[in-house]
Amino acid sequence: MARKSALLVVDPQNDFCPGGALGVPHGDAVVPVLDYYMEAFRRAMLPIFASRDWHPPQTRHFTTGGGQWPPHCVQGTKGAEFHPDLRLPEGAIIISKGIDPQEDSYSAFDGRDNSGTPLLELLRQRGVERLYVGGLATDYCVRYTTLDALRHGLEAWVLADASRGVDLKAGDSERAVAEMRRAGAKIATLAEVLAELGTVGQEGAD
Numbered sequence: 001m002a003r004k005s006a007l008l009v010v011d012p013q014n015d016f017c018p019g020g021a022l023g024v025p026h027g028d029a030v031v032p033v034l035d036y037y038m039e040a041f042r043r044a045m046l047p048i049f050a051s052r053d054w055h056p057p058q059t060r061h062f063t064t065g066g067g068q069w070p071p072h073c074v075q076g077t078k079g080a081e082f083h084p085d086l087r088l089p090e091g092a093i094i095i096s097k098g099i100d101p102q103e104d105s106y107s108a109f110d111g112r113d114n115s116g117t118p119l120l121e122l123l124r125q126r127g128v129e130r131l132y133v134g135g136l137a138t139d140y141c142v143r144y145t146t147l148d149a150l151r152h153g154l155e156a157w158v159l160a161d162a163s164r165g166v167d168l169k170a171g172d173s174e175r176a177v178a179e180m181r182r183a184g185a186k187i188a189t190l191a192e193v194l195a196e197l198g199t200v201g202q203e204g205a206d
Contacts, residue, residue: 002196006047006128008095008108009034010135010142010163012086013052015079017136021072024137024164028083033162034134035087036190042089044197047126049119050088051108051141054080054096061104073098095119106144109152120152132193134159137166139176146180156185157193 015021017028041048053073061067073080082088097111098104105111109119123131131149133142133156142163149156158180165173181187 002044002046002130002198004127004129005041005132005196006049006123006126006130007037007041007132008134008145009038009048009050009086009088010108010133010145011051011053011073011137012083012135013073013079014081014083015053015072017083021070021079024166027136027164028085030135030162030164031083031085033159033190035085037132037134037159037162037193038087038089038092040190040194040197041132046197047123047128048089048092049095049108049122050082050086050092051095051097051111051119051135051145052080052082053098053105053141055098056101059098059101061098061101065101067104075099093122095122106141107148108141108145109148123154128154130155130157132157132159132188134162136164137173138163139165139167139172143176143180146185147183150183150185156180157188158185159189159193160187161189 016024054075055073059065062071093113095108095111112118131154133146146156167173
């Protein structure tokens with residue numbers, strides 16, 4: 001199965017990190033861990049995807065358009081950029097979501113690459129059957145993405161040590177993890193993932 005796996009790094013953007021427009025508590029702590037995962041997948045020569053919110057200035061997703069969230073990750077702004085310490089390998093595929101002003105698009109499966117190809121099609125083109133998901137935020141975009149992966153017939157592993165939650169209500173992240181587990185996701189950490197990648201000759205990151 002390891003040979004049919006891919007990594008999806010969800011929204012590690014400036015606006016979702018402390019000091020950003022919609023900062024997740026300790027959200028920047030996921031960045032070095034995600035870097036480690038990406039290096040492991042790069043060494044294993046497995047596909048790496050990185051999703052990003054890429055909102056227009058006006059969208060119903062924002063409070064200014066009647067939505068839940070303050071403006072964030074607006075196309076072309078510094079807040080929409082990936083965290084500066086994120087080391088995306090060459091060849092990583094960027095998935096942009098939230099472009100439609102009429103949709104929230106929490107799930108990376110609502111996104112597309114630069115050519116307009118949906119994430120699901122990109123995964124199928126590469127024969128991916130297991131998707132490893134980590135990033136921001138556990139109780140929103142990681143949750144929605146993981147549940148969509150399962151609905152599309154993929155095996156999903158949630159990277160617990162590389163995800164953080166918003167927790168608008170206390171316990172939201174814990175409830176999201178429980179929901180993903182009930183739906184069939186495996187909740188994993190780096191040691192377990194490296195053990196799986198060992199089946200394709202992964203030696204572990206330095």
